[in-house]
Each structure stands twice: as C-alpha cells, then as structure tokens.
Amino acid sequence: MMPKLNIPLKLYSEGKVSFYSTDLDYLGELGLAYTKAPVFYNPKMKLNRDVTISLFASLSLKTAADLMAASGVRALRLAAEGNAQEVLANDSSCLSVHIIKMNARLNGLSNIKASCSDARLMAEKLSWEGYRMEYVDLDPFGSPAPYIDSFLRAVKRGGVIGITATDTPPLFGLYPDKLFRFYGVWGKKFFFHKEFGIRTLIYFVVKTAARFDLAARPILSYGREHYVRTFFQLERGASASSDLLKNNIGWIEYLDGDFSVIRGKDLPVRKKGVVGPVWISSISDIDLIRRIRPINEETSNLLAALVREAGGPPLYYLLDDICSAMRTRVPKIDDVILKLRELGYFACRTHLEPLGIKTNASRKELENVVRELTAS
Numbered sequence: 001m002m003p004k005l006n007i008p009l010k011l012y013s014e015g016k017v018s019f020y021s022t023d024l025d026y027l028g029e030l031g032l033a034y035t036k037a038p039v040f041y042n043p044k045m046k047l048n049r050d051v052t053i054s055l056f057a058s059l060s061l062k063t064a065a066d067l068m069a070a071s072g073v074r075a076l077r078l079a080a081e082g083n084a085q086e087v088l089a090n091d092s093s094c095l096s097v098h099i100i101k102m103n104a105r106l107n108g109l110s111n112i113k114a115s116c117s118d119a120r121l122m123a124e125k126l127s128w129e130g131y132r133m134e135y136v137d138l139d140p141f142g143s144p145a146p147y148i149d150s151f152l153r154a155v156k157r158g159g160v161i162g163i164t165a166t167d168t169p170p171l172f173g174l175y176p177d178k179l180f181r182f183y184g185v186w187g188k189k190f191f192f193h194k195e196f197g198i199r200t201l202i203y204f205v206v207k208t209a210a211r212f213d214l215a216a217r218p219i220l221s222y223g224r225e226h227y228v229r230t231f232f233q234l235e236r237g238a239s240a241s242s243d244l245l246k247n248n249i250g251w252i253e254y255l256d257g258d259f260s261v262i263r264g265k266d267l268p269v270r271k272k273g274v275v276g277p278v279w280i281s282s283i284s285d286i287d288l289i290r291r292i293r294p295i296n297e298e299t300s301n302l303l304a305a306l307v308r309e310a311g312g313p314p315l316y317y318l319l320d321d322i323c324s325a326m327r328t329r330v331p332k333i334d335d336v337i338l339k340l341r342e343l344g345y346f347a348c349r350t351h352l353e354p355l356g357i358k359t360n361a362s363r364k365e366l367e368n369v370v371r372e373l374t375a376s
C-alpha cells in the first residue's frame with residue numbers, strides 16, 4: 001500500500017485574491033510533479049485566468065461556473081476582480097472543495113457556491129434545473145473533448161464558454177489516430193501545427209454545438225506553452241448553426257512545403273496531403289477583442305497581437321524552417337514582414353511562434369524575399 005503523504009498547504013496570491021493550495025515547493029522536494037498535487041494549482045496558467053477575468057468583466061457577464069475549480073483560484077478571481085454576482089466552483093475532489101470553501105471565506109466572498117460532483121453531472125443538472133450560467137469554464141486535465149457536450153448545455157444562450165485544451169500532442173498532429181478519435185479531424189504534424197490545433201478545437205466545438213442547434217462563434221483564441229484556449233459565444237438557432245458550419249469549415253492542402261485552404265464542408269477528393277476538416281475563418285473577433293479592457297500588460301500585449309493576426313489568412317510559415325531548407329542565414333523577421341508588405345501582401349507575426357509569419361504570399365514568394373534580404 002502507498003504510504004499516505006501529508007502535503008502541507010501554502011498561501012498564494014494571484015491578481016487580487018489570496019488562497020491556500022498544495023505547497024508546490026514541498027511537492028517538488030518530494031520529486032513529485034505539480035500535476036500530482038492533491039489540490040491542483042498551476043501558477044503558469046495565470047495569463048489564462050487573466051484573459052478570462054478581462055473578458056468576463058468587459059462583457060459585463062454576471063454569473064459564472066468553473067466546474068473543475070481545483071483550488072478555486074479562477075472562481076475567486078471571477079468574483080473579486082470580474083465583478084461576478086454569483087460563481088459556482090465545483091470539483092470532483094472533495095478535498096479541493098473543502099479548500100475552495102476555506103478560500104472563499106478567506107477572501108470574504110459570500111457569492112461563491114462550492115460543490116463536490118462530477119463536472120458533467122453538474123453541467124447537466126444546471127441545464128435540467130434551468131439554472132444556466134452566463135459564463136462556463138472548461139479546464140480539464142488533457143482533452144476537453146469528452147466534456148463539451150454537457151458543458152455546452154450549462155451555458156445560458158448569449159453566454160460564453162471558455163475552453164482550455166492541454167492535449168497538445170494530438171491537437172498538434174503528433175498522434176494522428178488520437179486526433180481523429182477525439183476530434184474527428186485528419187492531420188499530422190506540420191510546421192503550422194499550433195494554429196492547426198486551435199482550428200481543430202474550434203471545428204470540434206462548432207460541430208458539437210450544432211447537434212443542439214447552437215451556433216458557437218469563436219470570439220478569442222490563442223495558444224501558449226502547453227495549451228490552447230478558445231472562448232465561444234453561444235446563440236440558439238438551427239439556421240445560424242448550419243450557416244456557421246457551412247461558411248467557415250474547410251480543408252488544408254499541403255504540398256511541397258506550401259499550403260492552401262479549401263473552403264467548404266464537403267470532403268474534397270481524398271488525396272495525399274489534404275487534412276481537416278478545420279475552422280478556416282478568423283479564430284478571434286476583432287471588434288469584440290477591442291471591447292475587452294485588459295487587466296494587465298501581458299494580457300494587453302496578447303490581445304493586441306490577436307487583433308493584428310485576426311485580419312490575416314489562416315496558418316503561418318516558419319522563417320527558420322524556410323532558411324534552413326534554403327541553406328541561408330535567417331534575416332530579421334521584421335525586415336521580411338516589411339518587404340512582403342511593400343510587395344502588397346498581408347504580413348504579420350503570429351503570437352504562436354517567434355519566427356512565424358502569417359502572409360497571403362506563397363512559400364516561393366517568401367523565399368524570393370529571403371533571397372533578396374540575405375544576398376548582401
């Protein structure tokens with residue numbers, strides 16, 4: 001039998017709240033990863049929560065549920081910083097729920113309701129009892145795919161769901177079988193894999209929502225370190241849902257290091273190099289993002305990058321990959337972007353890769369620019 005570990009709690013602070021969670025330093029000293037914490041807290045997900053709070057407050061949403069709340073930090077911050085009137089913090093770990101209650105008291109937040117249940121049961125219960133929330137957060141260990149059905153039901157029509165996926169290996173095409181099993185998308189790993197993963201997640205959510213006659217419009221998407229994140233606004237309507245699918249789903253054709261987008265839900269003649277289906281329109285809504293008041297500089301920088309990118313075409317090229325294939329030095333990325341713009345193309349960086357370029361120029365045209373800039 002495994003010996004029972006007595007792992008102490010530690011007082012943390014994030015944003016405007018203080019809260020207890022597993023002492024991660026102590027856990028480290030025992031040689032255990034943060035994922036093994038009896039009460040989970042990942043400080044690296046602060047930006048994930050900062051963006052959530054910024055969006056929630058800016059859209060003046062009032063009710064929220066984090067159905068996998070762990071220490072409750074997100075729920076606490078939604079109440080303390082997002083001005084939520086009512087927050088439900090649920091977790092399947094009753095130890096976590098005990099800590100959530102303690103943390104709510106510590107911060108004087110009486111509008112946090114804590115419950116210990118399976119997240120899917122709780123989501124279905126909210127829907128069944130007519131108690132849907134204006135904002136629902138889905139933040140599981142690994143893939144959100146098994147939870148999306150029930151979580152969509154818990155969102156009030158007109159409300160928002162924020163989805164985090166940390167199963168980046170399948171989403172990024174490293175495990176094509178799992179990518180197809182979980183998301184119904186054919187793919188493999190390409191140089192544009194991070195955006196491909198975001199577009200896969202969006203496709204899957206839009207398709208799942210369509211089964212309930214719900215239109216799930218992606219309003220803000222990004223990727224960072226080990227996760228991708230998308231927020232969707234949900235509207236009821238069979239035709240809105242059909243139109244969303246018909247007009248924004250497509251395929252990616254990959255050939256000789258270049259790619260092109262095939263619009264349309266119908267499967268093109270299945271040939272080598274065609275992957276999908278994925279979401280092929282903008283992954284963020286520029287007008288909506290402009291309405292968001294970021295709560296700090298890091299969030300502000302991320303939102304500014306997303307607005308820049310949202311006007312561009314899908315996916316990106318990697319400058320270092322191209323230069324390595326051309327056996328040439330890597331020119332300054334800003335010079336390449338400037339040159340492409342001078343030639344009349346759309347060009348900007350992507351927040352997903354330090355040397356990624358989003359452009360409607362072809363790979364050949366990009367190579368010509370690199371050749372010119374590295375000639376001297």
Ligand SMILES: C[S@@+](CC[C@H](N)C(=O)[O-])C[C@H]1O[C@@H](n2cnc3c(N)ncnc32)[C@H](O)[C@@H]1O
Nearest residue numbers: 040068069070074091092093118119139140141
């Ligand atoms: C990644 S953590 C959530 C982190 C939290 N949302 C935050 O922002 O700090 C995942 C949590 O989900 C809980 N969990 C796992 N499976 C669950 C299930 N089926 N129902 C409810 N909670 C679950 C775990 O106990 C863990 O606390």
